[in-house]
Amino acid sequence: xxxxxxxxxxxxxxxxxxLKITFLISIFSLFxxxxxxxxxxxxxxxxxxxxSKIAIAYVEFFRNTPFLVQLFFFYFxxxxxxxxxxxxxxxxxxxxxxxxxxNSEVIRAGIxxxxxxxxxxxxxxxxxxxxxxRLVIIPNALRVTFRPLGSNFINLxxxxxxxxxxxxxxxxxxxxxxxxxxxxxxxxxxxxxxxYCILTFSLSGIIHFVDKKFISKGIS
Amino acid sequence: MGxxxxxxxxxxxxxxxxxxxxxxxxxxxxAIAIGLAFGFVxxxxxxxxxPVVSKxxxxxxxxxxxxxxxxxxxxxxxxIAMVTNFSPSAFQAxxxxxxxxxxxxxxxxxxxxxxxxxxxxxxxxxxxxxxxxQTFRLVVVQQAIRVFIPSFVGLCVNQLQVxxxxxxxxxxxxxxxxxxxxxxxxxxxxxxxxxxxxxFVISYPISRFARYAETRVKAFGKIG
Numbered sequence: 001x002x003x004x005x006x007x008x009x010x011x012x013x014x015x016x017x018x019l020k021i022t023f024l025i026s027i028f029s030l031f032x033x034x035x036x037x038x039x040x041x042x043x044x045x046x047x048x049x050x051x052s053k054i055a056i057a058y059v060e061f062f063r064n065t066p067f068l069v070q071l072f073f074f075y076f077x078x079x080x081x082x083x084x085x086x087x088x089x090x091x092x093x094x095x096x097x098x099x100x101x102x103n104s105e106v107i108r109a110g111i112x113x114x115x116x117x118x119x120x121x122x123x124x125x126x127x128x129x130x131x132x133x134r135l136v137i138i139p140n141a142l143r144v145t146f147r148p149l150g151s152n153f154i155n156l157x158x159x160x161x162x163x164x165x166x167x168x169x170x171x172x173x174x175x176x177x178x179x180x181x182x183x184x185x186x187x188x189x190x191x192x193x194x195x196y197c198i199l200t201f202s203l204s205g206i207i208h209f210v211d212k213k214f215i216s217k218g219i220s
Numbered sequence: 221m222g223x224x225x226x227x228x229x230x231x232x233x234x235x236x237x238x239x240x241x242x243x244x245x246x247x248x249x250x251a252i253a254i255g256l257a258f259g260f261v262x263x264x265x266x267x268x269x270x271p272v273v274s275k276x277x278x279x280x281x282x283x284x285x286x287x288x289x290x291x292x293x294x295x296x297x298x299x300i301a302m303v304t305n306f307s308p309s310a311f312q313a314x315x316x317x318x319x320x321x322x323x324x325x326x327x328x329x330x331x332x333x334x335x336x337x338x339x340x341x342x343x344x345x346x347x348x349x350x351x352x353x354q355t356f357r358l359v360v361v362q363q364a365i366r367v368f369i370p371s372f373v374g375l376c377v378n379q380l381q382v383x384x385x386x387x388x389x390x391x392x393x394x395x396x397x398x399x400x401x402x403x404x405x406x407x408x409x410x411x412x413x414x415x416x417x418x419x420f421v422i423s424y425p426i427s428r429f430a431r432y433a434e435t436r437v438k439a440f441g442k443i444g
Contacts, residue, residue, distance in 0.1 A: 003303070060424065060427075061416075061420065063377075063427065064377070064381075064419065064420045064423035064424045064427055065381070065416040065419045065420050065423070066380075066381040066382065066383075066384035066385075066395065066419055067381065067384075068384040068385055068387070068388075068395055069384060069395055069398070069412060069415050069416050069419060070416070072395075072398070072399070072402075072408070072412050072415075073408075073409075073412035073413065073416060076402060076408035076409075076412065077408045077409035077412045077413070078409070079408075080407070080408055080409040081409060154286070158286070158287070158288040158289075159288070160288075161288035161289075161290040161291060162288075162290060162385065164290055164388065165388055172288065172290055172291060175291070175294075176294065179294075179298065183302070184302070185294065185295070185298035185299040185302050186295070186298075186299035186300065186302045186303045187299075188299075189291055189294050189295035189298065189299045190295060190299065192291050192295075193283070193287045193291050193292065193295060196286065196287040196288055196291060197282075197283050197286050197287050200286040200287070201282075201286060204286075
């Protein structure tokens, strides 16, 4: 058994380009996932039966079907309806709408956990409904949900690797290309595993730090 | 619109889809069995809080939980065969990778469930003269299982979803059948809708059960 890890260093640029696209996909789908998740969470708790039913159906559908199938549906299925798809954009949209389902559950739990008295106090001060949502409900809900949303984000980064199936040129796709060109799958995939670990460990370290220093400060 | 109504799908394709569904269920069950066996042992040892061993087990658990399953599958299927004499079949690679992946998550759940039991329960049992195993079996398991079941069923649902990734190493599960059918019929919209619905049919009842179990546990918690 001889290992040739130099294949990694020789092609580091190629892999780092993949990492860039992984970041790009993660960041954009994080935004879609967060804001869509927020909307769905409010739909879910709204008094309108219809909106709440739609939100439930959305969450249940995306949580009970594999992400890979959703991605294939978007990437291969939509062109049949005349919508032209492109790998990176498709990956962003698919990941965004998928993580919105997970985020909405977390945010909903956060909103429910808010003390009713807080909302009533805000209303009695003459704040409009929208102001209450914007100034009281969302900031307080985000405080509680920062950590779980963070772990959803880490999950999202790990899930970007599924985009290898539509060759979105992100880290995992580039690793696959590299391994089929160089015949060194062992070294390459091992390095990729380590790289993802470093990425997620440092990210969860940052999330923990930010949460402790800024977010949960003063919450007993 | 007429062209979308099952143009090229035959009875054989339906058989194929159902067979794929069976394979997906089988592979998930095998992975969960492996995951539960390993995860239980690891979680149990972790719950004993032995100083060094506990940290060593984290070296097993954390990398698995923090790296993508796709990379793990590719590593097991393509990587290991390249440097050793052992070349796993797609089935072996799929089941074992998925199983070991499950074990890391299961270990965390087992550990957390056991630790959720109040220390006083252990002390009370010891003071009554029970051994470690007697305490574990007669006192702790009964209480830990309430915390364990909802999380574990949730894990099962999750592992069912990610089991679709084994199609990427060429193992013919439900997703792979869908892929093959789209290549033949050129009806991706229809086929992927069917595949999604089939996954939903397996997954939804289980996740409903998880939710039900969770509410039951919460009810228990309030009484006890």
